[in-house]
Amino acid sequence: MSEISFSMKMDWLQCIGQSDEAIRGFKLNMLLYELLSLLYSRFVSGVRRPELVRSGRNITMQIIGYMTSHRKQHLEATDVAREFGYGREHFCRLFRKATGKTFKEFLTDLRLDDACRKLSGSSASIASIARECGFPDTRALQTAVQRKYGIRAQEYRERYENRN
Numbered sequence: 001m002s003e004i005s006f007s008m009k010m011d012w013l014q015c016i017g018q019s020d021e022a023i024r025g026f027k028l029n030m031l032l033y034e035l036l037s038l039l040y041s042r043f044v045s046g047v048r049r050p051e052l053v054r055s056g057r058n059i060t061m062q063i064i065g066y067m068t069s070h071r072k073q074h075l076e077a078t079d080v081a082r083e084f085g086y087g088r089e090h091f092c093r094l095f096r097k098a099t100g101k102t103f104k105e106f107l108t109d110l111r112l113d114d115a116c117r118k119l120s121g122s123s124a125s126i127a128s129i130a131r132e133c134g135f136p137d138t139r140a141l142q143t144a145v146q147r148k149y150g151i152r153a154q155e156y157r158e159r160y161e162n163r164n
Helices: 003-016 021-043 056-070 077-083 088-099 103-121 126-132 138-149 153-160
Strands: none
Touching (some): 021 056, 056 103, 077 088
């Protein structure tokens, strides 16, 4: 991402304060994930340090950055655990303790933030948005929207269209 993209995100952050209260939190989360992705791709991506600092927040931020950068791909807890030198069970336990969410819940939220932005800002089909955002299929996206917002993806689109 370029410096222009970063400065646009910072301008967008200022505009969030003027957003509708109901979607302000969503937009802040989305911006946070995009900024983490930007930082990860700029400073960490492709660099694997064997001496990873395995203390709390530092490793958690690295893992979140990795997940953010790879959220559109098929991603399993086992693969991420291996990438950071953990066994699956230990990794899942530590991840939940650090984030308050399971690996799958966190990954679904990352993907859902992307999908909701696209639902409200594009006319692409729900199926193509699901694929673009890393959901295994349309049903997975529909289920995620229903669980988080209590409405179907199409209803979300109609309600929040062009509000981002």
